[in-house]
Structures are given as structure tokens and as C-alpha cells.
Amino acid sequence: MPLDVHVVTPEREIWSGQAAMVIARGVEGEVGILPQHAPLLIRLAVGPLRIRMDGTQEAAVVDGGFLHVTTTEGVTRVDVLASYAEMAGQIDLRAAEYRVQELQRELSQR
Numbered sequence: 001m002p003l004d005v006h007v008v009t010p011e012r013e014i015w016s017g018q019a020a021m022v023i024a025r026g027v028e029g030e031v032g033i034l035p036q037h038a039p040l041l042i043r044l045a046v047g048p049l050r051i052r053m054d055g056t057q058e059a060a061v062v063d064g065g066f067l068h069v070t071t072t073e074g075v076t077r078v079d080v081l082a083s084y085a086e087m088a089g090q091i092d093l094r095a096a097e098y099r100v101q102e103l104q105r106e107l108s109q110r
Contacts, residue, residue: 001035007080014085022078023050024067033069035076040069059088
């Protein structure tokens with residue numbers, strides 16, 4: 001049975017559907033989630049989120065948040081609750097460059 005995956009931010013749902021595997025970067029390293037995974041709650045680091053389906057893969061970028069795994073009655077649900085997330089194919093390059101500049105200004109003021 002596939003994973004039931006939901007990727008959400010405070011503003012909106014980024015992606016939801018069924019997947020064979022989810023790979024995310026936690027603050028303590030990378031984690032792969034398969035069906036029937038043990039319950040898990042990890043803090044996410046800034047980095048890629050990969051959602052593998054049969055023969056295809058979706059990719060997103062995640063900026064912090066949490067990944068929560070539960071299995072109930074044989075169904076494994078993966079909730080990615082991210083501060084910011086965007087699917088790779090939907091990233092607005094200008095907005096991303098502007099955000100990098102904002103962050104660099106913030107860092108230089110510290």
C-alpha cells in the first residue's frame with residue numbers, strides 16, 4: 001500500500017497524493033520513509049524533499065518545519081509541515097533571488 005503524503009505550509013497545500021517513498025533532510029541527517037514506517041517526528045532542515053512514485057519523482061525545496069509519520073490500519077501517512085516549501089517546477093526564480101538578497105541583508109546586520 002502506498003504512502004499518503006501531504007506537504008503543507010501556513011499559506012497552502014503544496015502537494016498531496018500517494019507515493020512509494022519520501023526522502024527528506026532532517027536536522028540530524030537524511031531520512032527515507034517507506035510504507036509501514038514506524039511513527040516518527042523530525043525537525044526538517046533547509047533542503048530538498050523528494051517524493052517518489054512508481055517510475056517518477058517530484059522534488060520540492062523545504063525551509064524548516066516538521067515531518068510526521070503515522071501508520072493507522074495499514075495506511076502510512078506522511079505530513080510535511082513546512083515553514084516554506086515550493087515544488088521544484090514552480091519556483092519563481094526572481095522571487096527566490098529577492099529572498100536570498102533579503103536574507104543576506106539580515107545576516108549582514110547581525
